[in-house]
Amino acid sequence: MPYYALFADDRQIGPGLPTxxxxxxxxxxxxxISDLPVADKAGGAVLLTRYHVKEIREECCAPDPAWRLPDEIS
Structure with a gap:
C-alpha cells in the first residue's frame, strides 16, 4: 500500500500517511505550514516553497494487541 510523506527539499520531515x-x-x-496549497487555473498544484508531498513505500503495521511479554524468562 503506498503512503505519502511531507518533504522539505529532499528530506522527509513527516510520517508516512495513507493520503x-x-x-x-x-x-x-x-x-x-500556515496554509494549504491550492491548485492553479490550469489544474496544476501551486506548492509552497520547499515543501512537497511524495509517495513513499513504507511498511506500517500495528502490533498485535494480544501480544504480551512472558511473565518469566528462563
Missing part, C-alpha cells in the same frame, strides 16, 4: 490530504492536514496541525 496526500492527511499529510497536508498533519503539517497544518503542527504548524509546519
Amino acid at each position: 496526500e490530504a492527511e499529510v497536508w492536514k498533519q503539517a497544518l496541525d503542527v504548524s509546519l
Whole structure:
C-alpha cells in the first residue's frame, strides 16, 4: 500500500500517511505550514516553497494487541 510523506527539499520531515490530504492536514496541525496549497487555473498544484508531498513505500503495521511479554524468562 503506498503512503505519502511531507518533504522539505529532499528530506522527509513527516510520517508516512495513507493520503496526500492527511499529510497536508498533519503539517497544518503542527504548524509546519500556515496554509494549504491550492491548485492553479490550469489544474496544476501551486506548492509552497520547499515543501512537497511524495509517495513513499513504507511498511506500517500495528502490533498485535494480544501480544504480551512472558511473565518469566528462563
